[in-house]
Amino acid sequence: MNSILKSKWTKAVVFLICLVPLGLLIWEASTGNLSSNPTQFLEHATGDWTLRFVAITLAVTPLRKILGQPQLIRFRRMFGLFAFFYGCCHFSVYLTFDQVFDLHGIWADVIKRRYITVGFTGFVLMIPLAITSTAGWIRRLGQPRWQWLHRAIYLTAIAGVIHYYWLVKSDIHLPLEYAAVMAILLGWRVYAHYKRPQHAAPVAAVAAQKNG
Amino acid sequence: MLVKRSPELKYSDITPRDIYVNRRKFLYGMGLAGGLALAGKSLTELIDPQARAFASTKLSPLASSPFSTTEKVTAEQVVTTYNNYYEFGTDKADPAKNAQKFVTSPWTVSVEGECAKPRKFSLDEIMKLAPLEERIYRHRCVEAWSIVVPWVGFSFSTLAKLVEPTPNARYVAFTSYFDTKQMPLWSRAGIQLPYVEGLRMDEAMHPLTLLCMGMYGESLPNQDGAPIRMVIPWKYGFKSIKSLVKIKFVKDQPPTTWNITNAHEYGFYSNVNPKVDHPRWSQAHEVRLPGFFKNTATQMFNGYGDQVASLYNGMDLKKNY
Numbered sequence: 234m235n236s237i238l239k240s241k242w243t244k245a246v247v248f249l250i251c252l253v254p255l256g257l258l259i260w261e262a263s264t265g266n267l268s269s270n271p272t273q274f275l276e277h278a279t280g281d282w283t284l285r286f287v288a289i290t291l292a293v294t295p296l297r298k299i300l301g302q303p304q305l306i307r308f309r310r311m312f313g314l315f316a317f318f319y320g321c322c323h324f325s326v327y328l329t330f331d332q333v334f335d336l337h338g339i340w341a342d343v344i345k346r347r348y349i350t351v352g353f354t355g356f357v358l359m360i361p362l363a364i365t366s367t368a369g370w371i372r373r374l375g376q377p378r379w380q381w382l383h384r385a386i387y388l389t390a391i392a393g394v395i396h397y398y399w400l401v402k403s404d405i406h407l408p409l410e411y412a413a414v415m416a417i418l419l420g421w422r423v424y425a426h427y428k429r430p431q432h433a434a435p436v437a438a439v440a441a442q443k444n445g
Numbered sequence: 446m447l448v449k450r451s452p453e454l455k456y457s458d459i460t461p462r463d464i465y466v467n468r469r470k471f472l473y474g475m476g477l478a479g480g481l482a483l484a485g486k487s488l489t490e491l492i493d494p495q496a497r498a499f500a501s502t503k504l505s506p507l508a509s510s511p512f513s514t515t516e517k518v519t520a521e522q523v524v525t526t527y528n529n530y531y532e533f534g535t536d537k538a539d540p541a542k543n544a545q546k547f548v549t550s551p552w553t554v555s556v557e558g559e560c561a562k563p564r565k566f567s568l569d570e571i572m573k574l575a576p577l578e579e580r581i582y583r584h585r586c587v588e589a590w591s592i593v594v595p596w597v598g599f600s601f602s603t604l605a606k607l608v609e610p611t612p613n614a615r616y617v618a619f620t621s622y623f624d625t626k627q628m629p630l631w632s633r634a635g636i637q638l639p640y641v642e643g644l645r646m647d648e649a650m651h652p653l654t655l656l657c658m659g660m661y662g663e664s665l666p667n668q669d670g671a672p673i674r675m676v677i678p679w680k681y682g683f684k685s686i687k688s689l690v691k692i693k694f695v696k697d698q699p700p701t702t703w704n705i706t707n708a709h710e711y712g713f714y715s716n717v718n719p720k721v722d723h724p725r726w727s728q729a730h731e732v733r734l735p736g737f738f739k740n741t742a743t744q745m746f747n748g749y750g751d752q753v754a755s756l757y758n759g760m761d762l763k764k765n766y
Contacts, residue, residue: 268538269527269735270590330737338727346725400725402588403635403706404535 238304247308251315254282255322272330279323284393284411286316291390291418298425310366313386317363320356348399355392358385387422390415501663504577504597512653513581514748519592521661523735528668529586530687531634532623539630540668547627549672549688558618558693561609568672572658574607575599579662580655580676585717585747587681589739591731596676597659602650610646610694617649618642618699619675620691636706642686643699643713644677647756653678653749679749681715712766716757717747721766 237243258278261267268274290312297305332338342349362383364370371379394415398408530540533547552568577597585591605617623639625631631638648654655676658665665671670687677684683703693699703711710724719729719742732739746753757765 269523270537270732271735272732272737272739273537273590330732331739333730333738333740342727345722348725402535403531404633405635406633 235302235304238302238307244307244311248311251286251311254278254319272326275326276323276331279319279326280397282319283316283323284397286312286319287386287390287393288411288414288418290316290386291415295418295421295425314363314366316389317359320359324356348396351392351399352396355389355396358389358392362386362389387419390419501666503663504659505662506577507579507597507662508576510578510580512752513579513595514583514593516581516583516593518581518595519734524592524594524660525666525668527734529588529682530668530670531636532621532628532631532638532640533668534630535633535635541666543630544667544671547667547671549667552672552690554673554689554692556604556608556692558695559611559614560694561611563608566604568658571604571656571673575603577658582655582676582678583747584676584678584682584685585731585743587683587711587715587723587728589723589726589728589731589743590734591741591743591747592734594660595662596655596657597662598655598657598676600652601654601656601675602652604656604692605650605694608694613696614694615646616695616698617644617646618691618693618695619644619686619689620693621686622688622690636702638702640686640702641700642675642684643701644684645698645756646694648677648753651753651756653752679716679746679753681717683711684715714757714762714765716753716762716766717743718745718762718766719743720745721763 258267258275262271262275290309293305293309293312297303328334328339332342343353344350362385365374365379365382374382394408394412397411398405401408526541527537528540529537530544533540533543550568553565554568554571555563555565557563576599578599579595579597581593581595583591584594619642621638621640621642623631628638644654655678657670657674657676658672660666660669665674670685670689673689674687675685675689684701698713701711701713703715704713717728722728728743730739731741731743733741744750
């Protein structure tokens with residue numbers, strides 16, 4: 234198992250698998266199968282995949298610990314970057330077809346409409362994480378600061394779910410399913426943090442405890 | 446009142462229905478006809494009426510209507526596969542899949558309340574009340590998409606006058622069919638059912654307000670509100686209630702489903718208005734399906750202002766959204 238995870242071929246295969254949703258969308262677009270409202274179809278599909286990749290990224294650490302497979306960490310950056318990639322697709326569809334490049338319209342949406350405010354925030358928070366995802370940036374920032382910054386992904390996860398929840402008209406089943414998944418993934422971290430006090434607690438958490 | 450004349454040609458006159466619904470099969474058949482003739486198969490077998498998405502009856506004769514728009518009619522495929530009918534699922538593709546077994550015959554519509562002659566009508570009786578008209582209307586959903594549909598029916602006022610509404614009848618309340626057995630996905634809808642809607646009496650009696658029994662020259666498909674529905678073209682689509690079973694003339698403004706669900710977002714009037722945004726999105730533009738770009742400017746009263754704006758003289762349409 235360990236040797237499979239370590240292989241560079243595994244990484245290449247996982248990379249290609251992560252591109253399958255994009256490939257399917259391109260295929261469906263070229264065969265005219267994007268439903269009667271293609272823009273909405275693309276918005277929903279790319280939004281779904283953004284949330285799914287955020288969840289997959291967040292699942293890496295718990296799975297590493299639970300399964301005892303530390304090598305899984307090799308895939309985390311790729312998953313995170315794919316979350317950002319599908320987020321970019323999502324925003325591009327909105328920019329191109331929904332707003333037809335009306336930047337004033339987009340800004341008005343971001344300010345006025347809370348589901349867009351929160352979704353846009355979640356998206357923007359991923360930008361610094363994508364930029365600083367390289368080994369060079371980890372070195373430059375130093376591991377603790379880098380890790381602290383990259384906890385912003387928790388906020389993106391929460392913002393993404395709220396964005397979805399506020400968007401639907403009445404049937405909240407799907408947003409609640411995503412909320413449940415994110416709650417488990419974030420809840421595990423809280424649990425793991427308090428379960429093993431022998432590990433040095435992050436500075437911010439200690440400060441919060443003192444203040445609280 | 447300015448009324449645009451439409452050409453006398455009806456949508457159903459242009460191309461035989463079998464061919465335009467099954468046009469892919471038709472083209473396919475054209476290519477294969479020669480070879481298959483040898484194998485003893487005819488072209489008519491290829492254009493198989495059984496392959497249709499729903500059972501339908503051709504409605505004729507159809508009178509054309511001065512209210513029809515001359516805009517390009519949306520492909521029937523779009524109108525029958527992209528539906529908001531939450532009793533059959535909340536995804537747009539759900540109703541086309543889940544409404545196929547919905548039983549719409551026999552069907553009775555009860556007309557009651559503040560009227561001198563309340564009574565029940567069978568669907569057949571309603572069909573014979575007046576000559577059927579084809580009315581090509583723009584249909585604007587509150588979700589900022591729009592279609593152009595050749596509906597079939599006649600003005601709601603034709604039926605209303607028969608039961609002689611009393612002066613107490615200031616509003617009309619409409620109720621949809623609801624049955625948890627036939628609509629097992631109802632519990633996921635997130636809205637109170639049965640679906641209810643309402644109009645002010647003058648809105649209901651306006652000649653544009655259509656009692657609708659068909660579209661594209663045929664009876665209504667189940668997912669589009671079979672067997673009988675309302676169509677109010679200057680209001681957002683959700684006002685046009687589907688699968689109508691009860692019409693009640695009432696004194697006070699009746700409750701309406703989306704207003705019950707979220708009063709902040711969906712008002713009683715819900716007239717199409719590009720200047721009053723939905724709290725979550727702008728209503729200034731719409732996407733004309735099946736297009737990609739949301740760049741069609743939405744018109745006040747969905748372009749029916751010449752006919753209906755006077756109904757709202759002196760009203761603040763920002764408050765009465």
